[in-house]
Amino acid sequence: MSPEITRAALATKHGKESIFSPAFADIGIVVTVAEIDTDQFGTFAGEVERQGSPRETAERKARAGLEALGLSVGLASEGSFGPHPSTPFLLGDTEVVVYVDTELDYSVFEVASSISAVPPAKVIVDIADVDSLKFTNVFPEQRAIVVTEEPQTKSRTVLAKGIDNVDELRNTVAQALAAQPHTVIVEPDLRAHHCPDRRKVIGTAVDRLVQRLRVSCPECNAAGFGPVRTTPGLRCGLCGLPTSLPALDVMGCARCGLETEIARSGEADPTFCDRCNP
Ligand SMILES: [Zn+2]
Numbered sequence: 001m002s003p004e005i006t007r008a009a010l011a012t013k014h015g016k017e018s019i020f021s022p023a024f025a026d027i028g029i030v031v032t033v034a035e036i037d038t039d040q041f042g043t044f045a046g047e048v049e050r051q052g053s054p055r056e057t058a059e060r061k062a063r064a065g066l067e068a069l070g071l072s073v074g075l076a077s078e079g080s081f082g083p084h085p086s087t088p089f090l091l092g093d094t095e096v097v098v099y100v101d102t103e104l105d106y107s108v109f110e111v112a113s114s115i116s117a118v119p120p121a122k123v124i125v126d127i128a129d130v131d132s133l134k135f136t137n138v139f140p141e142q143r144a145i146v147v148t149e150e151p152q153t154k155s156r157t158v159l160a161k162g163i164d165n166v167d168e169l170r171n172t173v174a175q176a177l178a179a180q181p182h183t184v185i186v187e188p189d190l191r192a193h194h195c196p197d198r199r200k201v202i203g204t205a206v207d208r209l210v211q212r213l214r215v216s217c218p219e220c221n222a223a224g225f226g227p228v229r230t231t232p233g234l235r236c237g238l239c240g241l242p243t244s245l246p247a248l249d250v251m252g253c254a255r256c257g258l259e260t261e262i263a264r265s266g267e268a269d270p271t272f273c274d275r276c277n278p
């Protein structure tokens with residue numbers, strides 16, 4: 001990392017600096033919040049649809065942030081909810097974080113996923129349903145939003161965000177129910193400052209990004225040299241045939257494309273061998 005880089009812009013309006021700042025301070029980078037409207041890149045509540053992948057969105061945010069502050073380094077994160085990568089029947093939260101350096105013209109990404117414990121969205125037909133919602137256990141740290149959906153067109157209107165108590169939730173739902181015939185839905189507020197679960201996963205991704213940035217490329221000296229993929233083929237300890245377990249760790253540089261391979265030591269347990277354990 002070039003020693004003159006000491007400031008990075010963080011594009012957020014949802015308090016992510018409390019996650020990024022301490023981690024980046026460890027590698028000598030001072031994080032400054034760029035007060036840009038990150039909602040323009042898409043919202044969880046659905047008022048603005050996200051264009052492009054989470055990686056593209058994170059990078060766009062980071063670039064908008066660094067431009068706003070006139071810096072050459074930008075940081076951002078982007079979350080998405082969907083089937084968990086290793087347990088697809090459970091809802092997972094995946095958080096992508098990015099470090100963009102416009103002077104050296106490259107970006108470094110990291111990612112973290114976790115099974116989400118956020119209360120799921122629920123359709124409300126009667127005001128009494130509010131009492132059975134799991135939100136009552138997670139208020140006020142995890143907040144809720146109330147959405148109405150037009151039954152024919154499915155178009156959504158967000159009535160209230162950031163609800164942190166049962167009385168407000170009940171009042172908002174009562175108003176929504178009175179305005180028939182819309183479907184009334186209570187959903188988690190997934191903005192980072194109102195979702196402790198997401199903050200944890202963002203924290204893991206940020207720690208990984210900082211860890212990656214600690215290592216510089218042996219070729220071009222850019223920060224962020226680290227594992228990019230593995231190559232299977234670790235040999236079975238019983239018969240010696242290659243298995244699907246990783247035999248090589250491939251390390252790479254996001255700037256110059258240099259890749260190096262590190263062979264894994266040891267042998268594969270025969271449980272993973274197609275011949276010994278078909
Ligand atoms: Zn074998």
Ligand SMILES: [Zn+2]
Binds near residue numbers: 220221255258
């Ligand atoms: Zn390099």
